[in-house]
Structure formats: structure tokens, C-alpha cells
Amino acid sequence: MLGLVTKILGSSNDRALKSYHRQIAPINAFAKRFEKMRDSDLQAMTAEFRQRLANGEPLQNLTHEAFAVAREAARRTLGLHPYDVQLIGGLVLDDGKIAEMKTGEGKTLVATMPVYLNALSGKGVHVVTVNDYLAKRDSEWMGEIYKFLGMSVGCITNDIQEVDRRAAYAADITYGTNNEFGFDYLRDNMRFNLEQMVQRDFNYAIVDEVDSILIDEARTP
Structure with a gap:
């Protein structure tokens, strides 16, 4: 039936x-x-x-x-x-x-x-990738579209300074890896005041290779 x-x-x-x-x-x-x-x-x-x-x-x-x-x-x-x-x-x-x-x-x-x-x-969008190379590549490549339309684009990699990290999170669109986003979240929750935090409120995210990030690498934050 x-x-x-x-x-x-x-x-x-x-x-x-x-x-x-x-x-x-x-x-x-x-x-x-x-x-x-x-x-x-x-x-x-x-x-x-x-x-x-x-x-x-x-x-x-x-x-x-x-x-x-x-x-x-x-x-x-x-x-x-x-x-x-x-x-x-x-x-x-x-x-x-x-x-x-x-x-x-x-x-x-x-x-x-x-x-x-x-x-x-204006509340921000995160694009989560599996490694720094893809985050940087896609933020520059697809970033041409967003910048043409008047939007700011940031990229979080493991080698950027905290001031640049905060600026990247403040952009309209932020690319980065699940590890960077996860550890920044943990570090922010150990801060003593809001001014020290680098992330802002979470609005919307797209996860590339979602099976790898949410299943295979689910053991890391």
C-alpha cells in the first residue's frame, strides 16, 4: 500500500x-x-x-x-x-x-x-571549508562576486593575527575551516570581557563537504 x-x-x-x-x-x-x-x-x-x-x-x-x-x-x-x-x-x-x-x-x-x-x-554568513587552502581560494575566487555587489569578505586561517581575525568575522561573508571556527568559539568562551571576543552572533552558515566535517571530523570542535 x-x-x-x-x-x-x-x-x-x-x-x-x-x-x-x-x-x-x-x-x-x-x-x-x-x-x-x-x-x-x-x-x-x-x-x-x-x-x-x-x-x-x-x-x-x-x-x-x-x-x-x-x-x-x-x-x-x-x-x-x-x-x-x-x-x-x-x-x-x-x-x-x-x-x-x-x-x-x-x-x-x-x-x-x-x-x-x-x-x-548584515548579520554575517559563514562558509565552512575543510582546509585553509580552500578557504583562501574560495574567498578570493567567489569573493569577486560579493565584492562586485558591495559586500565585504573575510577569511580565517590559522596564521592570521587576532586583530585580522576579528575583522574577518565582522565581514558580511567569512570563509574558514571548521577547526578555526570551532577553536575561536572555545577561546571566545574563555574571554573575560566582550571586547576580547573575535566572533559575533551566529546567523547563517554553509558547510562544504558536510559529511566529512560533521561525521568524519566530529571528534574535533
Whole structure:
């Protein structure tokens, strides 16, 4: 009986994917408008989005527009154009779910859209990678997109000074490893006053290689 119901209605995963597929058309519709804009007008969308949030509009209302803006910025800065499958991956990540993507499907680019959207609040976004090399590479590479759109980007590696570490955490988007984020959290909880802390309140994070970080390396903070 359960098998019959699944065949008719589809699995919960199938239904979830269909809901994401339905969001592709509105994103592409906004993209057609944004691709005609001058650079300065496209860049001004970040300030417009933030003003709308300040006026009380929910972040969720900006999803399709923000994804389209980030997509167009990727094309202009890096010559990369996220495909529909990458848009779906970004929507999954924005929902706080795990997106399993095959090699070559561009997962690094996928993250830029939900990262941009969630950084609009000004509360910060963390992108967690497995090593310092990837953190530095991606902060510089994908950082071109964010900087084009008027956002600041920081990178936490094991060799930076505390003042630079604090500045990196204060950026709109902060790249780093799970070890650095974890040990900074522990050190902050041993500080005697707030001024000594380097991290700020946690808002939104995307974890690359989530199986490795949350399962294989779960023994380290």
C-alpha cells in the first residue's frame, strides 16, 4: 500500500525537488531583467534589498531576485553562469538542507546565491571549508562576486593575527575551516570581557563537504 501511495504522490524527496523546480521560472524571469542593467544599477540592488529588509519585508521575499542578481554578478565577474541545477542546489542550501551534488556540477558556485541572499541582513554568513587552502581560494575566487555587489569578505586561517581575525568575522561573508571556527568559539568562551571576543552572533552558515566535517571530523570542535 505504501509503495502504491509513493508511486502516485512521489517520495517526500521528489515532492521537495518539485517545489524547488517551480522556483526556477521566477528566478529566470528576474535574470532577464537584470542582464540588461548597467553594472552600477545591478550593484545598487544590494542597497535596495537591504532597504526593503529594513522596511520590514521578509528575507524570503527576496529569494528569487537575490538569486538572479548573484547569478548575473557571477557571469559578469567570473564568466560563470549558474545553470538551473545549480539554482536548485542553492535553494536547497537556503532551506537549511543538505544538497548532494556530483563532481563537476559546480558546488562552489552553487553556494554563492544563498550566501549573498543571507548576507543581505548584515548579520554575517559563514562558509565552512575543510582546509585553509580552500578557504583562501574560495574567498578570493567567489569573493569577486560579493565584492562586485558591495559586500565585504573575510577569511580565517590559522596564521592570521587576532586583530585580522576579528575583522574577518565582522565581514558580511567569512570563509574558514571548521577547526578555526570551532577553536575561536572555545577561546571566545574563555574571554573575560566582550571586547576580547573575535566572533559575533551566529546567523547563517554553509558547510562544504558536510559529511566529512560533521561525521568524519566530529571528534574535533
